[in-house]
Amino acid sequence: MSEKKQQKFVLIRKMGPLLGLILLALVLTILSDRFLTVNNLLNVTRQISINAIISVGMTLVILTGGIDLSVGSIVALTGSITAGLLVGGQALLTSVLIGMMVGALLGLCNGLLITRAEIPPFIATLGTMTAARGFTLVYTEGRPITGMGESFRFLGGGYIAGIPVPVILMVIIFALAYIVLKRNRLGRYIYAIGGNEEAARLSGINTKKILLSVYVLGGLLAGFSGIIMASRLNSAQPTAGVSFELDAIAAVVLGGTSLSGGVGTIGGTLIGALIIGILDNGLNLLNVSSFYQQVAKGFVILLAVFLDKKRR
Amino acid sequence: MDITPFLVMKGITKSFPGVKALQNVNFSLLAGEVHFLLGENGAGKSTLMKVLSGVYKEDAGEVWIQGELVDISSPKKAAFHGIGIIHQEMNLVPELSVWENIYLGRELTDRLGFVNAKVMQRQTALLLAKLGSDIDPADTVANLSIGEQQMVEIAKALSIETKILIMDEPTAALTERETEKLFEIIRQLAASGVGIVYISHRMEELFVLSNRVTVLRDGTYVGTVETKATNFDDLIKMMVGRDMTTRFPKQVTQIGPEVLRVEGLSRHNELENISFSVRAGEILGIAGLMGAGRTEVGRAIFGADPIDKGDIFIDGQKCTINSPADAIRAGIGFITEDRKHQGLVLTMSVGENMSLASLASFCEQGFIKEDAESKMIAGNIEQLNIRTPDADQLVKNLSGGNQQKVVIAKWLATHPKVLIMDEPTRGVDVGAKAEIYNIMNMLTAAGVGIVMISSELPEILGMSDSVLIMSRGRISGQMLVAEATQEKVMAYAAGGE
Numbered sequence: 001m002s003e004k005k006q007q008k009f010v011l012i013r014k015m016g017p018l019l020g021l022i023l024l025a026l027v028l029t030i031l032s033d034r035f036l037t038v039n040n041l042l043n044v045t046r047q048i049s050i051n052a053i054i055s056v057g058m059t060l061v062i063l064t065g066g067i068d069l070s071v072g073s074i075v076a077l078t079g080s081i082t083a084g085l086l087v088g089g090q091a092l093l094t095s096v097l098i099g100m101m102v103g104a105l106l107g108l109c110n111g112l113l114i115t116r117a118e119i120p121p122f123i124a125t126l127g128t129m130t131a132a133r134g135f136t137l138v139y140t141e142g143r144p145i146t147g148m149g150e151s152f153r154f155l156g157g158g159y160i161a162g163i164p165v166p167v168i169l170m171v172i173i174f175a176l177a178y179i180v181l182k183r184n185r186l187g188r189y190i191y192a193i194g195g196n197e198e199a200a201r202l203s204g205i206n207t208k209k210i211l212l213s214v215y216v217l218g219g220l221l222a223g224f225s226g227i228i229m230a231s232r233l234n235s236a237q238p239t240a241g242v243s244f245e246l247d248a249i250a251a252v253v254l255g256g257t258s259l260s261g262g263v264g265t266i267g268g269t270l271i272g273a274l275i276i277g278i279l280d281n282g283l284n285l286l287n288v289s290s291f292y293q294q295v296a297k298g299f300v301i302l303l304a305v306f307l308d309k310k311r312r
Numbered sequence: 313m314d315i316t317p318f319l320v321m322k323g324i325t326k327s328f329p330g331v332k333a334l335q336n337v338n339f340s341l342l343a344g345e346v347h348f349l350l351g352e353n354g355a356g357k358s359t360l361m362k363v364l365s366g367v368y369k370e371d372a373g374e375v376w377i378q379g380e381l382v383d384i385s386s387p388k389k390a391a392f393h394g395i396g397i398i399h400q401e402m403n404l405v406p407e408l409s410v411w412e413n414i415y416l417g418r419e420l421t422d423r424l425g426f427v428n429a430k431v432m433q434r435q436t437a438l439l440l441a442k443l444g445s446d447i448d449p450a451d452t453v454a455n456l457s458i459g460e461q462q463m464v465e466i467a468k469a470l471s472i473e474t475k476i477l478i479m480d481e482p483t484a485a486l487t488e489r490e491t492e493k494l495f496e497i498i499r500q501l502a503a504s505g506v507g508i509v510y511i512s513h514r515m516e517e518l519f520v521l522s523n524r525v526t527v528l529r530d531g532t533y534v535g536t537v538e539t540k541a542t543n544f545d546d547l548i549k550m551m552v553g554r555d556m557t558t559r560f561p562k563q564v565t566q567i568g569p570e571v572l573r574v575e576g577l578s579r580h581n582e583l584e585n586i587s588f589s590v591r592a593g594e595i596l597g598i599a600g601l602m603g604a605g606r607t608e609v610g611r612a613i614f615g616a617d618p619i620d621k622g623d624i625f626i627d628g629q630k631c632t633i634n635s636p637a638d639a640i641r642a643g644i645g646f647i648t649e650d651r652k653h654q655g656l657v658l659t660m661s662v663g664e665n666m667s668l669a670s671l672a673s674f675c676e677q678g679f680i681k682e683d684a685e686s687k688m689i690a691g692n693i694e695q696l697n698i699r700t701p702d703a704d705q706l707v708k709n710l711s712g713g714n715q716q717k718v719v720i721a722k723w724l725a726t727h728p729k730v731l732i733m734d735e736p737t738r739g740v741d742v743g744a745k746a747e748i749y750n751i752m753n754m755l756t757a758a759g760v761g762i763v764m765i766s767s768e769l770p771e772i773l774g775m776s777d778s779v780l781i782m783s784r785g786r787i788s789g790q791m792l793v794a795e796a797t798q799e800k801v802m803a804y805a806a807g808g809e
Contacts, residue, residue: 183679183680183682184679185675185678188680191660191664192660195659195660196653196654196656196658198654199654200668201616201636202616202646202655203636203668204635204639204640204726262657262659
């Protein structure tokens, strides 16, 4: 392959997900006059914000060559704990912080299982996923928690200057992740570990510490999402977040990040999350039954990954 | 010996992205001859043999066997024409038994499709007996010594009707006795009419064993000569294209005080009581056979593997080294033998690879100061003459020699006092080799102490100031380079008497 052709390839590879997103938006604009309205677009972005925030953590994890299946269960557990504390009369800030700490703690468990016990990420986080779901059921006794008070609703349901709060949080988190991956040492090390863990270790990088912090961040962000979700629904469901890990993985992969690690961008993940959100939204607007929506989503994910493989 | 060639390869050309691995190469093999294939690393020997064994498909050229144009575009087709290969890296499954390995993928079955273990075991025993080996066919391969595993490989290659047997560095891991036994078997095979293509860096084997020699250089065919009609110097000249004197541009430098001292380094089953020291400006060459523990010494000093016992001193100060990070802080750098798997992050750019080990020194509160980083990168690209379009080029797109220079640059950026170089010129073309030797000269001139681990004796003898020889995890010999000869070093490497 010539140099020029190769550069062109790299460009297409980088732009692929964005082109897909634009194409999808164009089709929906033509098919439905309700799609391209300010209200609908704000609605879509708010809908994706929870998955998008989880996907930021998932991007970091997948960039290292790992996977985190426990995020959905963490969403349920942190949401429930924060809600439970609020109902029990704890202050708002305390409850939210404790909820987030629980998320980080579960991430720490993942990290320790992977780096110290050397259990493969898939299995380690599968274990955490199952246990955390169990803890949630124990804590909630299998019933939803409600009655957290009005002040808690702002996080998931409030607006600042007409923009939903979760959307603002999502933008801030993406911006921070972008800076970390682009300009910070941690970001460089994450790419290095995903690209070649042994070479990274032999370059003096404390790979275990970096992996540990990545899983902690993944748990923290999932925990934060769980709290936002409980706030938005004004109730904490013990079954919340089921299969969220799959949506997050899908967003990351749709965004062009390689499951084998070392290659990918945070911007791609945002696009991936938008594609999933807009697809759901569009199919709703077109009155496609939710059963068929799942089928369509599955095909889109497969198609995207297939095209990505072809491009390589 | 029949004089019409059994095999003729004509005008073989093979390219990989960015490299012409073979260019219009000719090769012929007589039935019953031992034919040496000679050339430096990267000369195209292995590529040519991979074409012959059907691993690679040539871009151009023809292969004739017994006067017939043949298609050997897959290993299966090559095997059908009686071509067997024994690879440099062992290709056995360690968990399976000897006979299971020999019949892997073509198990004999009875009428019901069940594996006929008894017959295969008996056949394997016969085959091994023919080779004069007493290995038990039911033994697990992992329990065998390297030499015995080699024997299994040979038995495997001979278990099909083999007319052409390719052997790639078969003695690299063998002891002297095992080597002699192998030679005996090779002579037997040749006498029975098998044509043998033999690749080795060991010139002394060439004169003992071969009938003819074909020399390749930088992917091109240099010539074929009768072994009887040639000598060492002429062959070297054919191999490198110039006289031996310029091959190793060793510069004598002022040797300063001791920078590294290792005392009593031990690691269970791998290293036993290793002690030596390196002085500023000195190159200490570590020689030995494959599996002698040379790489393990490097890894142990660098903190890549834990040690059971032993002390490491840098500039006379005792250092506690539990991880590569500790070693780098102490002033040690380590260029690994396996560039692709341990040296480089192939998904990253040239520049990112270069700053990987020294990134902290380009950071302020965790944020990378890109100006300082780019300055270092640009400086190294220029100083080491790294041929890359720019620093953002993915490192995997560079040639082997330039990749190696990127690895060296990575360690230069850490300003090491001691640099351990494990096979510094493996898989690097002749030109880049000389450049790497010059970089080593530059380093020693600047007072860096170098530990050079190498399987290439000429390189050890050509570049070192002193030589340390290892055998079975121990130091079996140590001498100044002025006292060292190939024979002496080999004797110590083989067992140390």
